Amino acid sequence: MNEFELIARLTSGLATNPSVIVAAGDDCAVLRNVDPGNLLLFKTDAIVEGVHFTKEAEPEQVGHKALARCLSDIAAMAGTPLHALVTLALPRQFDVAFVEGIYAGLNRLAARYAVALVGGETVTNPERILISIAVLGQVAEGKCVLRSGAKPEDALFVTGKLGGSLAGRHLDFEPRLTEAHWLVEHFTVHAMIDLSDGLAGDLRHLLNASHVGAELLASAIPISRGARLMAKADPSAKTPLLAALTDGEDYELLFTVRSADAVRLLDSWKQKFFATPLTCIGKITAAPTVLLRTKDGPRPLPAHGYVHFA
């Protein structure tokens, strides 16, 4: 099967939406302009075999993960994803069924959020599969949430439970698009980021962008069952709290609202998203430090977010 035959096979029957004028098959995809009063969101992200997934992963999950990471970034701006392009780097000898599985995973997730897959390039990467996704989205002007809007005394919230993602969640997480839209519809969200590098690291990105600090309550950090089980299975592993702070690949939303909104937010969230935890884990401070309050008092949280080239 040559490049053109493969692309033709992969790009037939892809998810689409009414804004697509020309999808795969021309020099560029041609798309209707987004509605007036909206801004464009533009994001790329790549995952690599042996770094973000193993050969043993289900190909549908690999495709899901590749696109879901970008959609999680769109969610963090409270945006709506519209279009995606797929660049698939493959060894010269590749398993066609695995590649079709990747596309099946991409396509299923895209269809769920009405994202049009408007093209697919292939390229040779002799040693391993790499999938690079570019996503285009929109957000209503005035509804876009940046990292930079956190204010002292804001309440700091996180969705879901953290840590232990490598046990499986990193391959099948759902981008928090629905939750983000609901949030900005009902509350003024000051700042938001999605957790990819771990709470300790990503919190710092949000704080630095906002020129503020934070105080976290250690006992409030929501710890995943995976992180607890991993700590139990291996006493030399990270403690569950450290795992929740630093494992990364949580793909949850971290955001701030003014403290006066905190109780109403928790109440209405519980009614709307009863299956997904929402936790107030602390507050924003004017002092640009990060303190973790434990039963022994507050201590500085070291900047040990999971730092990587991925």
Next chain:
Amino acid sequence: MNEFELIARLTSGLATNPSVIVAAGDDCAVLRNVDPGNLLLFKTDAIVEGVHFTKEAEPEQVGHKALARCLSDIAAMAGTPLHALVTLALPRQFDVAFVEGIYAGLNRLAARYAVALVGGETVTNPERILISIAVLGQVAEGKCVLRSGAKPEDALFVTGKLGGSLAGRHLDFEPRLTEAHWLVEHFTVHAMIDLSDGLAGDLRHLLNASHVGAELLASAIPISRGARLMAKADPSAKTPLLAALTDGEDYELLFTVRSADAVRLLDSWKQKFFATPLTCIGKITAAPTVLLRTKDGPRPLPAHGYVHFA
């Protein structure tokens, strides 16, 4: 230098333009909507060390090539590029100066066409450098040129000279944006494609999309000096004509206009772009075959475009 330090270093001082609201540094780039009456163009392309460039290449040229390939695709739609995102896959140990050189090449080309570089991701690819670029552009509704509009009796034109690109041109070609804009401003271009896989292969893409055929005049095909020199140096190499038909990586424009416009086009082109050849190489036919007319008469042109996974 960790991932965040590298990104901060690479993404400071990048080319920008007035439509950028948030560039690198948040979860997504945030961009002003394009003007009403325009369509969006969306394209990704990747180049890989050892496939599209060698370790010995100048890093500025590698960066140039990575972006120029996408801009050439935007040119083929008669569009204007606006924004680009860079995904750089790097071995764990990499030469910071080489990476900065890549960014210098990207940045210089971007600035020349007022393209904003609105973000840069890095990812690990242990064995080799891979650069994936996503570009967003616009084109006025009614001015967008697809591959699918060629009509029988149209004159078939190609810019520049073909073949032998690996001798150097593939690393420093200029995307034909200026020429494409001028073309659609002054003529009705029925179909257009940029030549990346070689004339024989890309012509077939245009013809298939348009459900037509073509007759080429062998003596008219513009052959590059590089292709002639390579044939002379190695008698077992491709003939210059075969090189022009199949080498690929020409990044020239192949397009059709109605035959009544051909002479006026050639005349006005010569005045406007005297340094860049424009050649009428044949005509579109209703019969869906590709004939090459030589001094021995017409013969079918085999579908031997340079087929690759790149």
